[in-house]
Amino acid sequence: MTQTVAQRPTFSPWTDPESVPLIRFEGVSKRFGDFVAVDQVDLSIHAGEFFSLLGASGCGKTTLLRMLAGFETPTSGRIFIDGTDVSAIPPYERPVNMMFQSYALFPHMTVEQNVAFGLKQDGLPKAQIREKVRDVLDLVQMSRFGGRKPHQLSGGQRQRVALARCLAKEPKVLLLDEPLAALDRQLRERTQLELVGIQERVGITFVMVTHDQGEAMTMSSRIAVMNSGCLEQVGTPVEIYEYPGTRFVADFIGAANMFEGVVASDSDDLLVVTCPELESDLTISHGGSVPVGAPVTVMVRPEKMVVQRDRPSEGMNGVKGIVADIAYLGDVSIYHISLPSGRRVEVLRTNLRHTGEQELTWEDEVHLAWHPANAMVLTR
Amino acid sequence: MTALDRVARRWGRLIVGFPPYVWLLIFFLVPFLIVIKISLSQAVMGIPPYTPLLEWGEGAVLTIRIALGSFGTLFSDELYAFAYLNSLRLAAIATFCCLLLGYPAAYAIARSSHSVRNLLLLLVALPFWTSFLIRVYAWIGILKTEGLLNGLLLWLGIIDTPLQILETDLAVLIGMVYSYLPFMVLPLFATLEKMDLSLLEAAADLGCRPFQAFISVTLPLSLPGIVAGSLLVFIPAVGEFVIPDLLGGPDTLMIGKILWAEFFDNRDWPVASAVAVAMLILLVVPVMVFQRLQGRATEGTR
Ligand SMILES: Nc1ncnc2c1ncn2[C@@H]1O[C@H](COP(=O)(O)OP(=O)(O)OP(=O)(O)O)[C@@H](O)[C@H]1O
Ligand SMILES: [Mg+2]
Numbered sequence: 001m002t003q004t005v006a007q008r009p010t011f012s013p014w015t016d017p018e019s020v021p022l023i024r025f026e027g028v029s030k031r032f033g034d035f036v037a038v039d040q041v042d043l044s045i046h047a048g049e050f051f052s053l054l055g056a057s058g059c060g061k062t063t064l065l066r067m068l069a070g071f072e073t074p075t076s077g078r079i080f081i082d083g084t085d086v087s088a089i090p091p092y093e094r095p096v097n098m099m100f101q102s103y104a105l106f107p108h109m110t111v112e113q114n115v116a117f118g119l120k121q122d123g124l125p126k127a128q129i130r131e132k133v134r135d136v137l138d139l140v141q142m143s144r145f146g147g148r149k150p151h152q153l154s155g156g157q158r159q160r161v162a163l164a165r166c167l168a169k170e171p172k173v174l175l176l177d178e179p180l181a182a183l184d185r186q187l188r189e190r191t192q193l194e195l196v197g198i199q200e201r202v203g204i205t206f207v208m209v210t211h212d213q214g215e216a217m218t219m220s221s222r223i224a225v226m227n228s229g230c231l232e233q234v235g236t237p238v239e240i241y242e243y244p245g246t247r248f249v250a251d252f253i254g255a256a257n258m259f260e261g262v263v264a265s266d267s268d269d270l271l272v273v274t275c276p277e278l279e280s281d282l283t284i285s286h287g288g289s290v291p292v293g294a295p296v297t298v299m300v301r302p303e304k305m306v307v308q309r310d311r312p313s314e315g316m317n318g319v320k321g322i323v324a325d326i327a328y329l330g331d332v333s334i335y336h337i338s339l340p341s342g343r344r345v346e347v348l349r350t351n352l353r354h355t356g357e358q359e360l361t362w363e364d365e366v367h368l369a370w371h372p373a374n375a376m377v378l379t380r
Numbered sequence: 381m382t383a384l385d386r387v388a389r390r391w392g393r394l395i396v397g398f399p400p401y402v403w404l405l406i407f408f409l410v411p412f413l414i415v416i417k418i419s420l421s422q423a424v425m426g427i428p429p430y431t432p433l434l435e436w437g438e439g440a441v442l443t444i445r446i447a448l449g450s451f452g453t454l455f456s457d458e459l460y461a462f463a464y465l466n467s468l469r470l471a472a473i474a475t476f477c478c479l480l481l482g483y484p485a486a487y488a489i490a491r492s493s494h495s496v497r498n499l500l501l502l503l504v505a506l507p508f509w510t511s512f513l514i515r516v517y518a519w520i521g522i523l524k525t526e527g528l529l530n531g532l533l534l535w536l537g538i539i540d541t542p543l544q545i546l547e548t549d550l551a552v553l554i555g556m557v558y559s560y561l562p563f564m565v566l567p568l569f570a571t572l573e574k575m576d577l578s579l580l581e582a583a584a585d586l587g588c589r590p591f592q593a594f595i596s597v598t599l600p601l602s603l604p605g606i607v608a609g610s611l612l613v614f615i616p617a618v619g620e621f622v623i624p625d626l627l628g629g630p631d632t633l634m635i636g637k638i639l640w641a642e643f644f645d646n647r648d649w650p651v652a653s654a655v656a657v658a659m660l661i662l663l664v665v666p667v668m669v670f671q672r673l674q675g676r677a678t679e680g681t682r
Binding site: 069070071090091092093096097098100102104105106107108117118121122165169 | 576578579581582583584585586587588589592596597600601
């Protein structure tokens with residue numbers, strides 16, 4: 001595991017203009033009647049990636065995945081896998097395998113028969129099939145259950161069998177539709193790590209659908225955030241969280257305080273934004289170039305602010321307010337600060353001291369402070 | 381849950397589940413016992429036309445007189461064996477034909493859109509709205525020498541002389557397949573309809589062509605429906621009387637016809653009863669085999 005952590009930052013084929021993506025969506029749309037489920041998606045996924053599709057329910061994640069697997073045909077656009085246009089290739093000839101949300105294990109077959117099913121279709125010799133089945137069942141730690149039928153397994157065990165069944169085929173791409181949705185939180189967190197570990201060992205490209213942002217953040221090399229059929233942003237977990245491209249992404253990933261305003265001035269590296277909700281202007285140290293007078297949104301994450309009794313020092317952004325509410329979560333507390341304009345702002349504070357007593361309490365007058373580098377300007 | 385609750389629940393279940401069993405006990409088991417009783421007596425002229433099983437003799441001695449002669453008759457005259465075998469043969473062929481015709485139909489209905497599906501199901505059940513007897517009579521009109529079928533075939537020039545279909549085993553088969561087809565289609569539809577279609581997608585995803593997916597996924601998963609449908613066709617077909625009587629010829633030997641002849645033509649109730657009892661025993665064996673098969677097939681599919 002330590003080794004992988006060290007390797008990770010160097011794995012970023014998407015930044016390399018020479019690298020040819022394994023999967024390419026070109027202007028792919030899917031319509032069901034009048035309803036547009038997937039809208040003009042352009043997307044490249046590189047070999048070896050753990051790629052996540054993240055978005056609210058009904059935004060078209062499953063549809064996108066099913067088009068990749070071949071169960072849905074795009075209304076328009078083309079999909080390439082390893083350089084070949086797969087539009088006319090039926091699912092049973094595509095070099096991808098899908099792990100279904102419901103697992104879709106064959107109820108009349110044992111675990112071993114389920115795993116062997118795909119290999120039999122390839123016409124492998126019996127001995128080789130047996131060997132492979134044993135290997136993948138070992139990999140997912142299910143060798144002891146080879147003779148059981150799916151209904152004799154727990155949810156987590158079924159999920160492993162479903163994974164093993166796909167892995168046995170050694171596809172170029174493994175598609176996972178909310179693979180962990182049926183598991184309880186503890187098993188889920190453990191399985192997340194296992195899945196990443198397995199992905200690194202077998203070196204297969206994973207494309208995973210999820211609507212759990214924590215899951216997407218921990219597991220993925222890159223995340224595509226979808227919103228009603230469109231791709232909002234594609235990037236690494238850090239990019240998506242720290243540099244959201246749109247208001248939707250900022251709001252969808254993590255918590256965000258957003259202030260609407262207009263650009264007052266734009267000097268070399270400092271953007272000044274006037275917000276009607278705030279008494280003083282905000283400064284942001286990286287906003288790109290935004291024309292003066294343009295309407296923008298300033299986004300500050302709750303953990304990027306400090307809440308304090310004293311006035312913030314010069315050069316910091318400062319906002320005055322009173323403590324309206326405190327949500328104690330154990331490791332951290334979330335302070336809801338009420339501004340004079342009536343606006344509420346969330347601030348996250350680590351509970352550093354080993355005591356239940358808080359130094360700040362309800363109705364206290366406080367200042368919020370953050371460095372100009374800790375805010376983002378969003379124009380979309 | 382207290383002990384009282386448990387007791388109440390168990391009794392509740394018994395009370396709800398009981399009436400059908402009482403019904404069966406009175407209207408199936410009792411008549412059947414009477415049939416067994418008659419089969420063990422001897423035919424006599426009179427009313428009733430058989431000897432009593434129990435008799436109070438002199439000095440209040442209870443005599444039980446069991447006559448196995450009727451069953452002996454079944455073995456001595458090979459007519460009965462032929463009839464049994466022919467009944468089983470025709471019923472088996474009819475069941476197989478119903479399966480061949482019914483499976484694709486049930487499959488098509490199960491895979492059709494919801495609005496079409498209800499219409500198709502209604503059409504399957506539609507024949508029941510007319511009397512069974514009338515529908516079988518209608519087949520006489522179709523199958524007879526100068527009937528509709530021969531007329532059509534002659535007109536098309538496929539044959540020069542009319543075919544003798546009526547009064548043959550073939551006519552009986554056609555009648556049975558026609559009459560029992562809905563009993564095959566409906567249970568098949570029920571199992572095919574509740575099948576999880578993502579299993580077929582999973583099969584395709586794993587490299588399985590559609591036909592192979594049908595063989596290795598759909599077919600085994602629909603086995604309960606196949607078994608249920610086959611039983612519903614096979615069992616009544618073995619004992620069928622009306623169809624062979626109307627469509628079959630004088631040499632169409634079926635056990636239902638024999639039974640009728642023994643009862644009403646020969647007025648030999650004991651032999652008729654013995655025929656019925658033997659038929660039941662003959663049917664219980666295949667049914668138990670089927671039940672076992674079904675038990676194994678359905679394991680884990682729920
Ligand atoms: N076969 C279909 N016919 C009509 N509409 C469909 C069909 N399949 C999906 N849709 C619609 O397309 C939209 C996207 O569906 P999709 O299953 O891709 O959502 P999703 O992002 O996977 O959602 P979830 O997180 O709930 O699984 C939904 O609004 C859905 O109603
Ligand atoms: Mg989905």
